Amino acid sequence: MQQQRLRRRLTGVFMAVAMFAGGLVSAAGPAASAAEPDWGGAPSPPAAATTWPGGSAVTTALSGTGEDTSGLAYEPATADAPAKLWVVNNRSYLYRYDREGGAWVRKELRLIGGTPAFSLGPDSEGVTLTGGGSAAGVYVASERGNGTQNGVSRVSILRYDVTGPPPTSGLRQNATHEWNLTPDFPGLEANSGFESVEWVPDADLVTAGFVDQNTGAVYDPSRYGDHAEGLFFVGVEQGGGIHAYALNHTTGAYTRIATIAATADAARLGAGTVMGLHWDVDRRQLWALCDNHCSGRVAVYQLVAGGEKRGTLQLTRVLNRPSGLPNSNWEGLAFAPEAECVSGVRPVWWADDNGAGGVLIRQGTLNCPGVPTTPPEAVLGEFTGEAVLPETAVIGEAVTVDVSGITPTPDRVSIQWQDADGADLAGETAAGHTPGYERAPDGTIIVPDARRAVVTVSKAGYWDTTTTTGYVEPEPPTFLATPAPALSWADADGHTDTGGEPPRIGDTITATHAEWTSPVEAAHRFYRPGYAYEWLRDGQPIPGARTEIVETRTDWQTDGTTPVSYTVKAADLGRTLSLRASYLPWPDHPPLLQPAEAVSEATAPVEAAKPVTVPPAKPRVTSTASANYRVAVKALTGKKLRITVTANRGYAKSRLPGRATLRVAGVKGSYPVKLRNGTATLRLGGKAKRLKKGKRVRVTATVPRASYRTTKATSTQIVTTTHRAAKTVKKLRVRLR
Numbered sequence: 001m002q003q004q005r006l007r008r009r010l011t012g013v014f015m016a017v018a019m020f021a022g023g024l025v026s027a028a029g030p031a032a033s034a035a036e037p038d039w040g041g042a043p044s045p046p047a048a049a050t051t052w053p054g055g056s057a058v059t060t061a062l063s064g065t066g067e068d069t070s071g072l073a074y075e076p077a078t079a080d081a082p083a084k085l086w087v088v089n090n091r092s093y094l095y096r097y098d099r100e101g102g103a104w105v106r107k108e109l110r111l112i113g114g115t116p117a118f119s120l121g122p123d124s125e126g127v128t129l130t131g132g133g134s135a136a137g138v139y140v141a142s143e144r145g146n147g148t149q150n151g152v153s154r155v156s157i158l159r160y161d162v163t164g165p166p167p168t169s170g171l172r173q174n175a176t177h178e179w180n181l182t183p184d185f186p187g188l189e190a191n192s193g194f195e196s197v198e199w200v201p202d203a204d205l206v207t208a209g210f211v212d213q214n215t216g217a218v219y220d221p222s223r224y225g226d227h228a229e230g231l232f233f234v235g236v237e238q239g240g241g242i243h244a245y246a247l248n249h250t251t252g253a254y255t256r257i258a259t260i261a262a263t264a265d266a267a268r269l270g271a272g273t274v275m276g277l278h279w280d281v282d283r284r285q286l287w288a289l290c291d292n293h294c295s296g297r298v299a300v301y302q303l304v305a306g307g308e309k310r311g312t313l314q315l316t317r318v319l320n321r322p323s324g325l326p327n328s329n330w331e332g333l334a335f336a337p338e339a340e341c342v343s344g345v346r347p348v349w350w351a352d353d354n355g356a357g358g359v360l361i362r363q364g365t366l367n368c369p370g371v372p373t374t375p376p377e378a379v380l381g382e383f384t385g386e387a388v389l390p391e392t393a394v395i396g397e398a399v400t401v402d403v404s405g406i407t408p409t410p411d412r413v414s415i416q417w418q419d420a421d422g423a424d425l426a427g428e429t430a431a432g433h434t435p436g437y438e439r440a441p442d443g444t445i446i447v448p449d450a451r452r453a454v455v456t457v458s459k460a461g462y463w464d465t466t467t468t469t470g471y472v473e474p475e476p477p478t479f480l481a482t483p484a485p486a487l488s489w490a491d492a493d494g495h496t497d498t499g500g501e502p503p504r505i506g507d508t509i510t511a512t513h514a515e516w517t518s519p520v521e522a523a524h525r526f527y528r529p530g531y532a533y534e535w536l537r538d539g540q541p542i543p544g545a546r547t548e549i550v551e552t553r554t555d556w557q558t559d560g561t562t563p564v565s566y567t568v569k570a571a572d573l574g575r576t577l578s579l580r581a582s583y584l585p586w587p588d589h590p591p592l593l594q595p596a597e598a599v600s601e602a603t604a605p606v607e608a609a610k611p612v613t614v615p616p617a618k619p620r621v622t623s624t625a626s627a628n629y630r631v632a633v634k635a636l637t638g639k640k641l642r643i644t645v646t647a648n649r650g651y652a653k654s655r656l657p658g659r660a661t662l663r664v665a666g667v668k669g670s671y672p673v674k675l676r677n678g679t680a681t682l683r684l685g686g687k688a689k690r691l692k693k694g695k696r697v698r699v700t701a702t703v704p705r706a707s708y709r710t711t712k713a714t715s716t717q718i719v720t721t722t723h724r725a726a727k728t729v730k731k732l733r734v735r736l737r
Contacts, residue, residue, distance in 0.1 A: 045265045049297060049318040054345060054366040058324035061349055061363035062097065062104050069351045069360045071126035071141070071196060071276065072332035075133055076340065085334070086129065086138055087351065087361070092121025092146055092172070094138065094160065104361070108165075112140065113172030114158050117180075120147035121172060122158060125331075126196035126235075126276070130228045137176065138162050141234055143193025155193040156180045157232055157247060179247045179254045185236065191421070192238035195331070196277040200244075201230040204284070213258050226250045231257055235274050235288075260313070266299035269318040270463060274299075276333040276351070286313055289333040291353070293454075293466050296321035296330050322364050327456075327464065329353040332361075341368035381462040383407065387455035389472045396477050396519045398432040401453045401469065410457035420449035420471070435474040437520060437592065445520070447590045448474050476593045477519045484598040485511040485533075485564070485579045491610075502604035503568050503577065511564045511579045511600060520592045529593060530584035533564045536599070537575045542566075550584055568606055576602040620718045627651035627723060631701045631730035633662075635737045636681065639688055645678040645703055647725050653677055655708045655723070665698040666691055684736075693736050701730045 068090035077083040077099070085104060087095040096108040113121055122142030130136050137159045144150050158175035167173045182188070202221040210219040221227070224246035231244045242260040266272060266288070276289035286301040297320055301313035321327070332351030340346050345365035352360060385405040393399040403413055417428035425433070435448035450471040458464045489509040503509055516529060530550030535542045547564050564579065582597035627649040634642045641664075645656055656678040662671040667688045673680045684691070691697060705727040711720045 045315050046269065046317055049269050049271070049320050052319050052322040052364075054322065054348065054364060056323040058322055058362050058364045060359050060361075062361035063358050064360045065355065065358060066360075067355050068353060069355060070124065070331045070353060071128075072334040072349055072351045072361070073127045073129050073138075074334040074336060074349070075129055076337060078133075083336075084134065085349065085361070086127050086134065087332070088124040088127045088140055090123050090125065090146075090353075092118075092124055094124070094127070094140065094162075096134075096162070108162070110160070110162070110166045111170070111172050112158070112160060112175070114142075114156070114175040114178050115180075117149065117154050118142070118145050118156075118158075118175075118178075120145055120149050122146065122156065123150065125194055126198075128197045128199045128232070130199050130230060131201050132228075134162050136228070139197060139199065139232065140175075141194040141197035143195070143237070144190045151190055153185070153188045153190045153193055154180060154182050155185055155188065155234075155236070156182070157194075157197060157234070157245075159249075177247075177249060177252060179245070179252065181234075181245065181254060184243075184256060185238075188236070188238055193236060194234050195237050195275055196235040198233045198277040198279050198286075199228070199230050200233060200279055203229075205231060211258070214255065219257060221246075224248060224255060233260075233277065235277055265315045266318055269297075269299075270294050271297040271299040271318045275329075275331040275353075278333045278335065280335070282338040287333060289330055289350075291330050292327050292456075293468075295327050295464050295466075296325060296350075298333070325350065325362060325364065326356060328356040335366055338368055344368050381408075383410070383457055383459075383462060383465045386467045387453065387457075387469050389451075389453065389469045391472070393435065393451070393472045393474045394477050395435050395437060395448060395474045398434045399451065399472060399474075400432040401455060403455060403457065406457055406467075408459060408462070410459050410462075412458040414456045414458075416454045418452050418454060420451075425451075445592060447476075447592065450474075476591055478594045479583070479596045480517045480519065482516045482581075482596050482598045483514045485513040485581050485600040487511050487577075487579065487600050487603060489568070489603075502607050503572075504607050505568050505570055505573060505609040507568045509566045509568060509577060509603070511566075513564065513581055516583075516596070518593050530586060532582045532584045534580045534582075535566045536578045536580055536602075537572060539576075539578070539602075541580075548584055550586060572606040573608060574605050576605055578602040618713065618716065618718050620720060623719060623721045625649055625651075625721055625723045627725045629703050629725055629728040629730075631703060631728060631732075633699050633701055633730075633732050633734055635734045637737045639684045639691070639693065639736055641682045641684065641699065641734065643673060643675070643680055643682065643701055645675060651723055651725055652708070652710075655706065657704050657706045657725075659704070661702040663700040663702075664688065664691075691736055696733050696735045699732050699734055701732070703728045703730075 069087060070090055071088045073086040075084040075086065083099040085097040087097065092112050094110040094112050095106060097104040098107045111121065112124065113119065122140065123144045123146055124140045124142050126141035128139050140158045140160065142154070142156050142158060144152060144154050157179045159177040160173060161176050205219050206221065211217070212219040221229070226249045227246040228249060231246055233242055233244050235242050243256055244258040246255045246257055248254065271290045271294050273290045273294050274288045275291045278287045280287060284302070288299040288301065290297045290299070297318055299315060300317040300319065302316040329352060330350050331353040335348035336346045338346060344367060346368055348364050348366050350362050352362065384407050387401050387403045388405060389401060390399060401415055403410070415429055415431055417425045417433045419425060433451060435451055437448065438446040440446055450473045452471045453469045454466060455469065456464060456466045487509055489503045489507045491504065491507050511533070513531070518529065530548065533547045535545035545566060566577070568577070579600045580597055583593055583595055585591040627647040630646045630648065632644045636642055641662065643660060643662065645660065646653070647656060654677065656675060658675050660673045660675055662673055662682060664671070664684065667684065669687065671682055673682055705725060707722060707724040709720055709722050711718060
C-alpha cells in the first residue's frame, strides 16, 4: 500500500556512499556466525522481511508514566562500574540507569540546556557515547528548542560532562559544546530535524577506506583536529538523509564528511521510517529502527568487505519485531556487545515514546554467534488502497474516515485522529470526529485546525498496515437564519410614516435588524457576529453610507437588535432605497461562519420634501462652556488596557475626542488609541513582552483638546454655545493582568 507518512516521521532508508570495508570480520572482531552471510562481495537486497533473530518474548526493563522517551545508549560494565543505560526524553531530560541485581535503577536525572537558543532546553531526540564512554561526555541530538523556542529549527549536537553530580533540582546543566548544524540544512522545518545520532570510531572508517567527500580521497582523521576520534552520524527526519560529521572539540567547528542518501529498498519491505540508530560493533552493522507506522521493523545495513561495493553499507535484512513486542511508537534501540552473550543470546532494548501500558523501556534478546537464526517467515499478503477523508468538512459536524477503498476488507481497523501538527487528539479514536470551536480564557474563539487520521488495518495472513489520510480543513458553518432588515422613516420633526407614504428628502430612515442565529452561537452563547450595513440607491451602494458594527468579546448587546439610520438626500430623489446587511468577522480573528448577506425590501421612489414655512428670524447670541476631561485606565486580562474618557459641565459624550495617546513605563514609544464614545481597549502586544503580569506600571494618558458648537432656539432667541475641553495629561498606575 502506498502510505502517506506523518510529517514528524523520517521516510526512506539509507544507502551509504563510500562506507566501511572489512566485512563482518575485522582484525580484532569476532568471527561471523554461520547464520550470518559473509558479504565479501556485493550483496543483493532481501526479498522479504524475516523473523526477529532472537527470542519472541519481551519483558519490562523500565516502567513509569509519561511520554517522549526517545534515544538510548548502552554502556557496558567495567571493573569499576556497572553497566549503564543513558536515556533522553524530548523534554530536555537526560537519565542514567545502572544495572543492579538484574534491574535498572535510576541514578541520575539531569535537566539539560545549552546556549541561549536552548534556554528552555533542547528537544532531545538521540543520544550516543564515544569510545571513551560516558567519562568522555554524553552527546545529545536535538532538532529545536522546547517551549516558546520550538517554532524555529535548530539542529544541533550537544556534549554534556557527566563526571560530576547533576545540578540542583530545577537548574539546567549547560552543554560543554554545541555544534549548531542548522546552516547545513536550509529550509528545514522546526519539527523535522535530527531524530538520532550515532558515533563511529576512526579506526573502522580508516580501515574501511571511507571516502571524504571534501577531498575525494580516503578519510584522513588528522585533517580534523580534536574530533573525539570518530565521526558522528545524524539522521534527519525531513528528506530522510544521514550525514557524517567531524566535530572539532577545540575550535567548535564542524565539517560534513559524507552524505548518505535514502533508498526505497527498506520501504518496499515495510521499514520506511527511521526513528533510532544503533551500530553493532561486533558484526559491523547499522540497525535502523522503525516505529509503529511500519510495525516496529528494523532495517539492517551490512558492511561490505570487498568488491565494487567495498566500504559501503548495503541493505541485507529487514526484521519484523518480536511477536511479544507491541506495535508502539519505538524511537530508541540499543543492544549489548557479543562479549555479554549468555546461553547464546544478548540483551536488546527498545524505548517507547508513547510509554504504552506504563512501560518506558522493554527488553528482548538477540542471537549470538553459533545460534541459528529463525528461517524467514512466510511471505504475507499486502493490503491495497488507502483510507480517505471527505474533501470538505464543516465545523460542528462529524467527518468520517472511509476505509472502503482498502482491499481485502480488514478484520480490524484502529484509528487515531491528529491535528495539523501531527499530534494525537486525546480520546479521538472513533471512525467519526467532530471538529468544534473552543473558547480561550480571554474570550477568543479557537478555530479548529486541519485534521487527519492515522488508520491501521489488520487481517490474518496480511501485514499490519498503517496509512495516514490527507488533511481536511474544517470550514466554518453557515448561518441558521438571516432575517433581512426592516425599514421605517420619519420626517425632520420626528413624525413617523403611518399611512404608507414614500420617504421624502430630509426624512430619516431607520433599519431594525434582528440578530442572525448560527451554530456558533448555539454552542457558545456569548458569541455575537459582526455586521456591515450598506445603504443602497436603486440597488447600488451609496458612497459613504456604510456602517460596521463589531461587538467586543466583553461588551455584548442584549436587546437582540441593531438600529441603523440614513438621512434621505437630494440625490435620492426618484430613487428607491434599501439596506444590505452582511456578516463581518471579529477583527484579527478567523471567520467563524460562511459569508452571508440579506437585503431589506426597497422603499417606494423618494419624493421631494414638503414645503417648509420659515418663521421670522430670531436674534442670535453666543456663549462659551469650558469642560475638563476625566481619564481612567483599567487593566484587563491578557495585557490589555481599557481607557475611559468623560467630561463634565454638559460636554456631550458623542463629541469626545476620537483619539488619545498612551505611554507605558518600560515600553519604548507610545500607543495611539482610537476612542469610541470615549472608550477604547488597547492590547499592549509584543512591545510589552518584558512586562510581567501582576506588575504595577505607570501609564500616561494624553487626551487632546476638543471643541464643538451647539445651537438652541428658544421662543425669543437662538443661542450658540461653544463647548471647549482642554488638553489633559493624566498619569496613573495600574497592575497588569
